[in-house]
């Protein structure tokens with residue numbers, strides 16, 4: 001079964017050999033997982049969030065296991081875009097799989113500078129814009145929680161990287177995700193991925209302290225799948241650009257649930273920690289899962305959810 | 312219950328080249344409780360079918376995720392590799408929380424997902440006088456270490472522990488190298504242990520020897536301080552919380568010192584799972 005697809009963007013398309021990608025921050029730069037499977041069998045891989053300058057991230061503890069999930073407050077530690085382009089990218093199989101650079105910044109200008117730096121990199125197939133980060137200049141409000149700010153980032157990145165597919169990654173920590181989705185689509189996004197982590201916290205009863213040094217962190221893993229499905233379903237109805245779904249995906253069946261509610265492709269995140277071959281196994285099993293469920297035409301299956309009562 | 316020996320011809324370590332971490336599904340062969348009879352055990356030797364990797368070094372570890380973790384415990388847990396033969400791999404663990412509690416209920420035939428061997432092990436210098444310092448479960452990597460050391464007469468061990476000695480795989484070490492053990496039961500015992508560590512490290516410093524330590528963080532801090540004062544070469548194994556074990560999640564980081572070899576990574580967070588868990592004592596800030 002041919003599962004290849006093209007995410008048809010408003011400006012740039014993104015071709016994927018299959019709909020299985022790995023999620024930013026859970027798969028390193030891909031190289032960390034290259035002994036557990038063949039990276040070239042994945043539809044694509046989204047690398048750890050890149051910033052213009054290297055960042056040290058938050059204090060430890062940065063991660064904590066919760067029931068059917070985990071919280072992280074890594075604080076976007078990374079080596080910076082230069083090190084990525086010169087040391088990591090050349091070692092990745094970018095001719096055989098789509099390498100997607102996840103980017104984040106503290107201001108609209110910085111987002112544009114990052115996008116411009118990556119626009120000329122042949123090995124980068126697309127940029128995924130992480131708007132779930134604070135806008136330092138605007139008092140720390142998250143870009144992704146304000147439709148105007150999210151649109152401003154999107155159009156700045158769009159203009160700075162005219163040769164790249166621009167995927168905007170939405171935060172679920174908003175009142176109306178469809179509203180944000182529409183505004184980034186209007187601002188020129190080629191596709192939308194969702195969801196990023198849900199804001200949460202955990203505490204330690206014996207020490208009476210928060211479990212994370214940062215106090216709050218982002219919840220991910222199987223626990224968030226229902227929220228993710230709901231978000232993807234709402235976004236897919238609100239926009240006409242392709243949607244990439246993620247949040248708690250572990251199996252081929254999970255992936256197909258996201259396609260059913262309207263996703264074109266999926267990303268595997270925390271699943272990579274349950275077993276490091278999770279994404280590879282999922283990609284390999286997808287054709288058999290389709291067959292089991294009688295899905296002969298994946299394109300027709302996408303977004304084919306039927307429901308009775310609208311909400 | 313007995314303090315059984317973890318026997319069998321050990322598999323080669325310290326071969327040329329880096330070992331590649333691998334993922335495999337292993338079966339539980341058996342779970343042997345350690346400790347005094349009549350008491351519910353919290354210490355176990357877990358014997359698994361052998362993973363398909365061939366090269367490993369003591370101090371390296373493996374991520375284990377038994378099927379009985381279900382979906383509610385999504386993370387695997389890191390454990391030192393205790394021993395490996397052509398037929399099996401042995402890990403040794405103490406029940407601490409939810410995960411190890413479930414591991415204590417494993418039975419022969421249960422399935423465990425495993426990936427390893429991970430991280431950097433301890434150095435082995437056959438001709439250097441070597442002092443092993445273990446605190447509690449910190450004894451685990453040294454079982455493999457003394458088993459594989461070509462000149463065990465150059466090695467000795469000091470072991471500090473809280474529970475009865477029969478809870479720990481001491482016999483597997485005793486048969487190769489002498490073990491001095493000190494049990495912490497009342498106030499004063501800890502001071503005595505710390506004093507002994509310092510004296511033994513002083514001896515090693517005079518002999519230009521090597522000190523290798525594994526145990527809880529406060530213990531590692533003490534050893535690190537003495538190593539700096541005495542100018543003795545020393546490696547420490549760190550226990551940080553881990554999710555992936557392969558350097559991807561950035562959850563397990565420790566801070567490097569200004570002596571870290573790579574100038575770009577000085578005074579920065581580095582992954583314990585890939586750069587460690589074993590570090591030279593002067594390379595990290597605890």
Ligand SMILES: Cc1cc2nc3c(=O)[nH]c(=O)nc-3n(C[C@H](O)[C@H](O)[C@H](O)COP(=O)(O)OP(=O)(O)OC[C@H]3O[C@@H](n4cnc5c(N)ncnc54)[C@H](O)[C@@H]3O)c2cc1C
Pocket residue numbers: 065372386387388389390391392402403404405406407408409410411412448451452549550551552553588
């Ligand atoms: C490199 C390395 C090697 C280790 N080797 C051994 C060994 O050989 N034998 C042994 O008994 N233990 C070992 N440990 C500690 C062991 O991993 C923890 O005791 C175990 O993860 C506790 O899990 P839990 O679910 O029972 O505890 P919980 O408290 O329920 O765990 C919750 C989370 O915190 C983490 N965590 C809790 N305590 C520790 C700890 N002390 N160190 C690291 N993470 C912790 C767990 O991994 C888990 O993700 C090692 C740790 C590391 C990092």
Ligand SMILES: Cc1cc2nc3c(=O)[nH]c(=O)nc-3n(C[C@H](O)[C@H](O)[C@H](O)COP(=O)(O)O)c2cc1C
Pocket residue numbers: 023024025026048049072074076102130169195196197219220221222224246247248249267268269270271560561
């Ligand atoms: C440890 C960790 C680090 C992450 N880092 C990033 C990041 O740098 N950029 C980003 O956009 N999302 C990051 N995420 C969010 C994931 O990409 C993903 O959106 C989220 O975890 C939900 O998917 P999952 O449930 O499959 O993990 C991170 C998640 C985790 C668990």
Ligand code: FES
Pocket residue numbers: 552553554555556557558559560561562563564582583584585
């Ligand atoms: S455990 Fe994930 S980076 Fe070390």
